[in-house]
Amino acid sequence: MIGSIRAELLVLSRRAATWVLLGCWVALAAFFGYILPYITWRNGDAGNRGDRDLLDMLPENLVGNMLGGFPFFGGVLVLILGVLAVGSDYGWSTWKTLFTQKPGRLQVFGAKVIALGIWIVPFVALSFLAGAIASPIIANTENAAMNWPDAWLIVRGLAAGWLVMATWAALGVLLGILSRGTALAIGLGILYGLVVEGLISALFDQVSLLKPVIDFLLRANAYSLVTVLGASQEQAQANGPGAFGGPFVGGMQATIVLGLELLAFVGIAAWTLRRRDVS
Amino acid sequence: MTHEPSPPTAITSNDYVIETRDLGKRFDNRIVAVEHLDLRVRRGEVYGFLGPNGAGKTTTLRILLGLSKPTSGTANVTGAAPGSPESLARIGAMIETPAFYPFLSGHDNLRMLAMHAGIPESRIDDALDQVDLSKRASDKFGTYSLGMKQRLGVAAALIKNPELLILDEPTNGLDPAGMAEMRTLIRTLGQGDRTVLLSSHMMTEVEQVCDRVGVIRAGKLVAEGTIDELRGHHRESLLVRTDAPDAAQLLLAATPGVSGVDIDGNQLRIATTQDLVPELNRVLVQAGIPVAELLWHRPSLEDVFFDLTRNQDDDHPSTHQHEMERAA
Numbered sequence: 001m002i003g004s005i006r007a008e009l010l011v012l013s014r015r016a017a018t019w020v021l022l023g024c025w026v027a028l029a030a031f032f033g034y035i036l037p038y039i040t041w042r043n044g045d046a047g048n049r050g051d052r053d054l055l056d057m058l059p060e061n062l063v064g065n066m067l068g069g070f071p072f073f074g075g076v077l078v079l080i081l082g083v084l085a086v087g088s089d090y091g092w093s094t095w096k097t098l099f100t101q102k103p104g105r106l107q108v109f110g111a112k113v114i115a116l117g118i119w120i121v122p123f124v125a126l127s128f129l130a131g132a133i134a135s136p137i138i139a140n141t142e143n144a145a146m147n148w149p150d151a152w153l154i155v156r157g158l159a160a161g162w163l164v165m166a167t168w169a170a171l172g173v174l175l176g177i178l179s180r181g182t183a184l185a186i187g188l189g190i191l192y193g194l195v196v197e198g199l200i201s202a203l204f205d206q207v208s209l210l211k212p213v214i215d216f217l218l219r220a221n222a223y224s225l226v227t228v229l230g231a232s233q234e235q236a237q238a239n240g241p242g243a244f245g246g247p248f249v250g251g252m253q254a255t256i257v258l259g260l261e262l263l264a265f266v267g268i269a270a271w272t273l274r275r276r277d278v279s
Numbered sequence: 280m281t282h283e284p285s286p287p288t289a290i291t292s293n294d295y296v297i298e299t300r301d302l303g304k305r306f307d308n309r310i311v312a313v314e315h316l317d318l319r320v321r322r323g324e325v326y327g328f329l330g331p332n333g334a335g336k337t338t339t340l341r342i343l344l345g346l347s348k349p350t351s352g353t354a355n356v357t358g359a360a361p362g363s364p365e366s367l368a369r370i371g372a373m374i375e376t377p378a379f380y381p382f383l384s385g386h387d388n389l390r391m392l393a394m395h396a397g398i399p400e401s402r403i404d405d406a407l408d409q410v411d412l413s414k415r416a417s418d419k420f421g422t423y424s425l426g427m428k429q430r431l432g433v434a435a436a437l438i439k440n441p442e443l444l445i446l447d448e449p450t451n452g453l454d455p456a457g458m459a460e461m462r463t464l465i466r467t468l469g470q471g472d473r474t475v476l477l478s479s480h481m482m483t484e485v486e487q488v489c490d491r492v493g494v495i496r497a498g499k500l501v502a503e504g505t506i507d508e509l510r511g512h513h514r515e516s517l518l519v520r521t522d523a524p525d526a527a528q529l530l531l532a533a534t535p536g537v538s539g540v541d542i543d544g545n546q547l548r549i550a551t552t553q554d555l556v557p558e559l560n561r562v563l564v565q566a567g568i569p570v571a572e573l574l575w576h577r578p579s580l581e582d583v584f585f586d587l588t589r590n591q592d593d594d595h596p597s598t599h600q601h602e603m604e605r606a607a
Contacts, residue, residue, distance in 0.1 A: 014382055014387065016382065093376070099345070100374070101367060103367075103395055277348060
C-alpha cells in the first residue's frame with residue numbers, strides 16, 4: 001500500500017493542475033482574507049472603518065479569518081482537485097493500466113484517496129501561512145496589537161480546515177467516478193456549492209418533515225464548524241457566491257457529519273469503481 | 280454496464296496458463312460480445328488470438344485481466360482468478376492503445392507502475408532498453424509518437440518480468456520497420472518459459488510469431504491449432520485456368536483421385552493431391568482441353584482466416600479443428 005501511495009503522490013505532484021489549484025487557493029485566501037478587506041478598510045468612509053474589520057485581519061483572528069474561506073472557495077477548488085485525481089483516469093484510460101498491475105482495485109483507489117488527503121495538507125497549511133504573513137504586516141502598519149492565537153486553536157483550525165476540504169474533495173472523487181470524467185463532475189460540484197444546496201435548504205425549510213435534513217448538508221456543516229472556531233457568521237451570510245445564512249449547528253455535530261459524509265463519499269465511490277467494468 | 284461482482288471460479292491446471300470454460304459476456308443483457316468461449320493457452324507458447332474487428336478479442340482479454348467481469352462461465356489465468364493480485368502479479372499486459380499519464384515522462388510512468396506493483400525500480404532501465412526507448416525515457420509521454428507509445432506499453436508489460444504476456448494489437452500504428460522490430464521482440468520474449476498471448480488481425484504477424492492460433496468470430500472460438508493444422512483443415516488444391524471450364528469439370532470429376540471440382544469463371548479449383556498434378560494435366564491435354572495455367576495452391580493463414588470469419592450471420596461455424604483439438 002505504501003508503494004501505491006508513493007506512486008499516486010508522484011502523479012499528483014507532477015501534475016500542473018495540482019500546483020495551479022494550490023496557487024489559486026493560496027492567492028484567493030490571501031486576497032479575500034487580507035488584501036481586499038484591508039484596501040477596503042483603508043479607503044472606506046468612516047462608517048466602514050470600524051475596529052471590528054481591522055480586528056479580523058490581525059494575528060489574533062488568524063484562525064477564524066482564514067477558515068471563513070474554506071467552506072465555499074476552498075471547498076470548490078479542492079472539489080476540482082478531487083475530480084481531477086480520479087476523473088482524468090477515465091479520459092486517459094489509465095484505470096486499465098493501473099488495474100492490470102499487481103494491487104487490486106480498492107488498493108489503487110485507496111492510494112489515490114490517501115494521496116489526495118496528503119495533498120490537502122499544503123492547501124490548508126499554506127493558506128494559514130499566507131495569513132500568518134499578511135496579518136502581522138497589517139498589524140505593524142496600523143500599530144495594532146500583535147497577539148497570536150493559542151497553539152491549540154491553531155491546531156484545531158488546521159484540522160477543521162483539512163476536514164472541510166477533504167469532504168469537498170471526497171465529493172469531487174465521487175462525482176468523478178460516477179460521471180466517469182471531469183467536465184460534468186466539476187460542473188455539477190460547482191452547481192451544488194453555488195445553487196443546489198441553497199435551493200434544498202430553502203425548499204426543505206418550508207416542509208417540517210424535511211427540515212432536519214438541512215442540518216446534514218455539506219455547506220451548512222462546513223460553515224458551522226468554522227464559525228465555532230472564530231469565523232464570522234456575518235461574513236458567511238454576506239452577499240456573494242456561496243453565501244450561507246444558516247441555520248448553524250454545533251461544532252461537534254458538524255465534525256461528525258462532515259466525517260461521515262467524507263467516509264460515505266469515498267465508500268460509494270470505491271463500491272462503484274469496484275463493481276464496474278473498466279474500459 | 281454494471282453488475283454484481285462475481286469472480287470467476289478458479290480451475291486448476293498445470294498445463295495451461297490460461298483456461299476458460301464456457302466464458303460469456305453480454306452487454307446490457309442483450310449484446311453478445313463473447314459466447315461459450317473455451318480457450319486454452321499452453322505454458323511457454325506464443326498463442327495468436329485472431330479475429331476481425333468486433334469479434335470479441337479485446338473483451339476476452341479484458342476478462343482475463345479482470346477489467347471486465349464475465350456474465351457466464353469460468354476462467355483461470357496463471358492459476359488464479361482473473362484480476363486477482365495473485366494473477367496480475369504474473370501478467371504483463373498491453374490492452375488496445377497504451378494508456379499513460381501524458382504529463383509524466385516515459386521513465387516516471389514506468390516508475391509509478393513499479394511502485395504500484397511493488398517491484399524494484401532497477402528493472403525500468405532494462406525494460407526501456409528492450410524496447411529501444413532509453414534515449415527518450417525522460418521526455419513526457421504526451422510528446423511520444425504512436426510507435427513510441429506502443430513500445431512504452433510493451434516496456435510497461437515487461438517490468439514485472441511476467442510469466443504471461445498479453446499483447447493486444449501491439450503493432451498498431453507502427454511503421455513497417457517498427458512492425459518488424461516488434462515481431463522480433465515478441466519472438467524473443469516468447470522464448471523460454473514465458474507465455475505470450477498475442478491478439479491481432481495481422482495475419483503476417485501471427486504467422487511469423489505464433490506457435491498456435493485461435494480464431495474468434497462473433498464471440499465464439501471457431502478454430503484452434505497450429506498454423507499447419509489450420510491450413511490442413513483448409514486443404515491445398517489445384518487451380519486450373521482454361522477456356523473450356525465446363526468440359527474440364529466433367530472430365531476431371533470423373534478422374535480417380537479427384538474428390539471435387541469447383542468452377543469460378545475460367546478457373547477450376549480441384550480437390551486432389553499434389554502428386555496427381557502431372558497426371559491431371561496429361562488427361563486434360565489428351566482430351567484436347569487447352570490449359571492456360573496450372574497452379575498448386577497452398578492456403579495462407581489469411582485464406583484460412585477469411586474462410587473462417589466470413590458469413591458473420593452463420594450461427595454454425597466450422598468447429599471441426601477446435602473439436603479435434605479438444606479431443607486430443
